[in-house]
Structure formats: structure tokens, C-alpha cells
Amino acid sequence: ISLGYERLKRRTYILMESLGLLNVNGNRRNSFCVDGNDVMEIKLVRNPEDLMTETCSFKPDMCHQVFGESEQIFGYKGLKIKLYYAAGNLTTYIGIEYDEKINTPGIEPDNI
Structure with a gap:
């Protein structure tokens, strides 16, 4: 470093x-700090109908490998991270949505 x-x-x-x-x-x-495990949704998609149902999705047990030991994500309000995998070939979709991003001079949100 x-x-x-x-x-x-x-x-x-x-x-x-x-x-x-x-x-x-x-x-x-x-309010700009959230638990990564709470805001992530992981889904294995087998057919188009799976995109519309909640039964195929789950939240991770841990995400420290991506977001650090605290598993906290800083800089976003209303953060939602969708990580979808196609069952056949594991093609990946990553969707990131948030209501607000921190806008304080000198403070950067986490790079997600």
C-alpha cells in the first residue's frame, strides 16, 4: 500500500x-452504513418464471470475502444488491440499486 x-x-x-x-x-x-448480508439477494434462475418468484432467492450467511471483516457497506441508503446466476451456464447478472448515495466532500462511498 x-x-x-x-x-x-x-x-x-x-x-x-x-x-x-x-x-x-x-x-x-x-443510515449510510448497511450490513452486506441484509442487502444482498442471491438467486439461481432455472427458467424465466424464477425471476418473478421469491422462492428461488436467498441471502448469504457471510460476505466478508467481498466487503471486509465487518461485512458493512458504507455510503448508500436503501441499497439492494441482486446477484443472479443462470442454472445452466452460470451466466451472472449483478444489479445494484440504492435510494441515495453519500455526497459529503472528502468522504467516498465503498466501491461496490
Whole structure:
């Protein structure tokens, strides 16, 4: 990791702390921070009708491999991540929707 990146990361942390976006443990907190397991929907699609039913979808048990140890995603309100796989060839569809993206100077949302 470059020194420039570490400085930027530290400045972002200080700014978030001053705006009250961190809890006492230094973790992100507010309405722009969501649990990755709660906002993800994974679905195995066998036929077109599966796209319209909820019975084929499930939420992951863990997502720390993608979103880090805390499994938190920062910077979005009303976030929904849809990860659909075609049963035959595993063609993948990724849909990302959100109501609002954080727009505070100096604070970047997580890259999802």
C-alpha cells in the first residue's frame, strides 16, 4: 500500500470521526452504513418464471470475502444488491440499486 493511500485513508477517517460517522469502536455507523448480508439477494434462475418468484432467492450467511471483516457497506441508503446466476451456464447478472448515495466532500462511498 502506498504512503499516499494511507494518508488519504487517515484523512477520511479523521473527517468521518469529526462528522460523527464513527462509533466508539471506530466502525462506521449511520443510515449510510448497511450490513452486506441484509442487502444482498442471491438467486439461481432455472427458467424465466424464477425471476418473478421469491422462492428461488436467498441471502448469504457471510460476505466478508467481498466487503471486509465487518461485512458493512458504507455510503448508500436503501441499497439492494441482486446477484443472479443462470442454472445452466452460470451466466451472472449483478444489479445494484440504492435510494441515495453519500455526497459529503472528502468522504467516498465503498466501491461496490
